[in-house]
Amino acid sequence: MPLFHLLILALVQGVTEFLPISSSAHLILVPAVGGWQDQGVLIDIAAHVGTLAAVLVYFHRDTVGLFWAAFGAVGLAPARRRVAGTVHARLFWSLVVATLPVVIAGLALTVTFGEAVLRRADVIAWASIGFGLLLYVVDQRAPREKTIERMALRPALLVGLAQVLALIPGTSRAGITMTAARGLGFTRPEAARFSMLLAIPTILAAGTLGAIELARHGGDADWLAAGVVALVSFATALGAIHFLMRWLQHASMTIFVVYRLLLGVAILVWIS
Numbered sequence: 399m400p401l402f403h404l405l406i407l408a409l410v411q412g413v414t415e416f417l418p419i420s421s422s423a424h425l426i427l428v429p430a431v432g433g434w435q436d437q438g439v440l441i442d443i444a445a446h447v448g449t450l451a452a453v454l455v456y457f458h459r460d461t462v463g464l465f466w467a468a469f470g471a472v473g474l475a476p477a478r479r480r481v482a483g484t485v486h487a488r489l490f491w492s493l494v495v496a497t498l499p500v501v502i503a504g505l506a507l508t509v510t511f512g513e514a515v516l517r518r519a520d521v522i523a524w525a526s527i528g529f530g531l532l533l534y535v536v537d538q539r540a541p542r543e544k545t546i547e548r549m550a551l552r553p554a555l556l557v558g559l560a561q562v563l564a565l566i567p568g569t570s571r572a573g574i575t576m577t578a579a580r581g582l583g584f585t586r587p588e589a590a591r592f593s594m595l596l597a598i599p600t601i602l603a604a605g606t607l608g609a610i611e612l613a614r615h616g617g618d619a620d621w622l623a624a625g626v627v628a629l630v631s632f633a634t635a636l637g638a639i640h641f642l643m644r645w646l647q648h649a650s651m652t653i654f655v656v657y658r659l660l661l662g663v664a665i666l667v668w669i670s
Contacts, residue, residue: 399437401623403429407437408627411445412634416453416594417642418533418573418654419661423522426567427665430519443608444624448631450601453594456639460595464490485547489595492549496558497599503562504603516566523665525568530658533577537586537651544584546592553582557592561600568662571600576651586646594639 410428414421429436454461463486471490507516515521560578564571572593579589645653 399435399441401626403432403434404437404441404623404627405630407441408445408448408630409634412449412452412631413638415449415635416572416597416639418570418576418651419657420526420568420570420573422567423526426517426522427519439608439612440620440624441627443605443612444628445631446601446605446608448628449635450598450605451632452635452639453597456636457591457595460486461598464493464595489546489549492551492554493596493599495551496554496561496596499558500561500565500600501603503565507565519665519669521566522568523662525566526658526665527662529563529569529573529577530655530662533573533651534655536577536581540580541583542585544582545588546584549592556582557596561596571597573654586651587643590642590646
């Protein structure tokens, strides 16, 4: 794939990964509309590494706390770093519980070869419209009082079950998890914060599967192109996270809902 096309995909991945507008839909549609060839597993991994690095850097205080909570959970953290019973220890287990449903569902989808059906343009269009409207209704009507420091295992599981719907391109992993968190009473910034922290194990799982596939099938690896893609994805994702967190301090999700509706209608017109 030409470098220009790779840069476009890296920009799309970085901008859309954490905004509630569905990165998977954009990454399917952009090459389809442009008639581009598949970018390959290595480039997919590089783009995900870039976005993963962005969320780790932006939420560095949370990620450091979660890192030691993970080591503490298996008894490897030194005494001065033990965080059992702390906010980050509870948050760590909430993220574990919230991640399990999508891992199980993703494996089931892979085994049944159902992914190809879900990648159809009409499915993406209606998912963008339908789940966009759901986001609008919940965001406008839900209470705004909780922070994720109060995230218990039950609401975490509910957010995790909602995340399963993101296996449908067009749903948006960020969008559906924010919708669920808002419905449970979390503030807009806190719903976005939990959604982005939840992306860490999700992206790690996707990247691990991609790395296994790359190792099994081999092929020519353009590491320079992969490095450029990772860097561009990192920079744009960091900017997108900063924009979203600042935006949600004083505004609603409506701007993203409008974009999703326009995107869905545009896809329907395109395929008609």
